[in-house]
Amino acid sequence: MRKISIFGATGSIGQNTIDLIRRAPEAYDVVALTGGANIAQLAEDAIALRADVAVTAFADRLPDLRAALEGSGVEAAAGQAALVEAAGRPADWIMSAIVGAAGLAPGLEALKHGTTLALANKESLVCAGKLLLETAERHGARLLPVDSEHSAVFQGLAGEDMNAVERIVITASGGAFRDWPLEDLPKASLAQASSHPNWDMGQRITIDSASMFNKALEVIETREYFGVRPEQIEVLVHPESLVHALVGFNDGALMAHLGAADMRHAIGYALHWPARQALPVERLDLARIGQLNFRAPDPARYPALRQAYEVMERGGLMGAAFNAAKEQALDEFIAGRIRFTDMAAVTAAVLERIEAESDLIDAAMTLDNVTRVDHVARKQAAQAAEERIG
Numbered sequence: 001m002r003k004i005s006i007f008g009a010t011g012s013i014g015q016n017t018i019d020l021i022r023r024a025p026e027a028y029d030v031v032a033l034t035g036g037a038n039i040a041q042l043a044e045d046a047i048a049l050r051a052d053v054a055v056t057a058f059a060d061r062l063p064d065l066r067a068a069l070e071g072s073g074v075e076a077a078a079g080q081a082a083l084v085e086a087a088g089r090p091a092d093w094i095m096s097a098i099v100g101a102a103g104l105a106p107g108l109e110a111l112k113h114g115t116t117l118a119l120a121n122k123e124s125l126v127c128a129g130k131l132l133l134e135t136a137e138r139h140g141a142r143l144l145p146v147d148s149e150h151s152a153v154f155q156g157l158a159g160e161d162m163n164a165v166e167r168i169v170i171t172a173s174g175g176a177f178r179d180w181p182l183e184d185l186p187k188a189s190l191a192q193a194s195s196h197p198n199w200d201m202g203q204r205i206t207i208d209s210a211s212m213f214n215k216a217l218e219v220i221e222t223r224e225y226f227g228v229r230p231e232q233i234e235v236l237v238h239p240e241s242l243v244h245a246l247v248g249f250n251d252g253a254l255m256a257h258l259g260a261a262d263m264r265h266a267i268g269y270a271l272h273w274p275a276r277q278a279l280p281v282e283r284l285d286l287a288r289i290g291q292l293n294f295r296a297p298d299p300a301r302y303p304a305l306r307q308a309y310e311v312m313e314r315g316g317l318m319g320a321a322f323n324a325a326k327e328q329a330l331d332e333f334i335a336g337r338i339r340f341t342d343m344a345a346v347t348a349a350v351l352e353r354i355e356a357e358s359d360l361i362d363a364a365m366t367l368d369n370v371t372r373v374d375h376v377a378r379k380q381a382a383q384a385a386e387e388r389i390g
């Protein structure tokens with residue numbers, strides 16, 4: 001039996017992971033499941049999967065979790081320190097599917113224990129890629145991509161020589177507003193931004209798909225994970241979301257990865273790697289689909305994309321600043337304080353302000369320094385949002 005834990009178990013990726021585990025319960029010994037405010041879901045899954053421990057990120061929810069788990073034999077824990085403690089419990093494989101920078105500390109802890117980390121939490125790579133990779137290297141741990149594009153690239157690179165790679169192309173659906181007139185974008189509502197044309201995902205990443213902040217993070221994730229130069233990374237709008245990524249080689253070959261828009265493929269690939277196992281995902285009937293479309297992303301529609309390249313150019317801890325500013329801007333949009341198009345204006349303002357703060361941005365990449373940059377960038381983003389409201 002493989003010992004596994006799922007961080008962010010109550011979310012979209014977490015629930016898809018549980019779906020796969022439930023199909024072969026005899027193969028897995030579940031150590032920890034973690035969640036946030038959805039205590040009922042967390043407790044139900046922890047009991048059904050006979051987890052050792054269930055952890056809610058919110059310390060004040062411990063009594064509720066205890067009550068929900070009463071008599072089940074599943075241990076209850078709460079708070080950030082409990083999350084990190086759970087990440088250090090012996091396991092063979094951990095799914096990192098917390099949303100946002102909050103996933104970084106538990107992910108690092110898992111790697112320090114040599115655990116294989118299936119990484120859906122792209123934000124941790126954006127904030128502290130070098131730190132994660134070096135920690136994995138030092139402790140003989142492995143990082144496996146779960147983002148669909150990065151899983152696709154990873155599969156496209158299997159058995160290949162990185163020196164023969166010319167470029168990596170990741171696709172983007174274009175999100176909810178890909179065909180809207182540009183002048184309507186400032187009026188986009190929260191409900192409209194929260195509905196994705198192809199993928200069923202958590203609300204935050206769905207909105208980030210409409211703005212392409214998600215793709216901006218993924219460009220940086222590509223650089224961190226595969227070690228290519230920024231100019232080797234391209235984004236291609238592909239409305240059908242069936243080609244997830246392409247790898248271009250020095251002989252002109254372009255290897256594409258196709259599959260249904262179902263995260264259980266990338267999750268299952270990381271779960272069974274290096275083997276392939278049958279997965280309950282739709283098989284594509286290309287004759288029925290008939291055609292696939294591609295176009296270049298419009299920079300005016302997706303200003304976040306260019307910001308990703310600016311972040312990579314500046315280097316240092318700019319990734320952590322960018323991600324934190326983006327998270328704050330998203331909070332402000334979800335709360336109805338700023339407009340959809342204000343989000344990219346807020347992150348642009350933060351990048352401009354923070355880039356000169358060398359004591360912050362050029363500090364060593366440690367968890368403490370990343371956290372420090374994160375706090376400052378969130379504060380600056382809140383201020384920039386305030387200025388746009390005022």
Ligand code: NAD
Pocket residue numbers: 007008009010011012013014034035036037038057096097098099100102120121122123146147148199200201202203204205263
């Ligand atoms: P989600 O919002 O559905 O779930 C997030 C999970 O994190 C929940 O379990 C929630 O309780 C937990 N959480 C929220 N705030 C937390 C905090 N402060 N501390 C600890 N736990 C917290 O999100 P999701 O769509 O499942 O995405 C999870 C991660 O996977 C994100 O990094 C996202 O970018 C990435 N991802 C998601 C998809 C997808 O299809 N949903 C695809 C690719 C990558």
Ligand code: MG
Pocket residue numbers: 147148149218
């Ligand atoms: Mg993705």
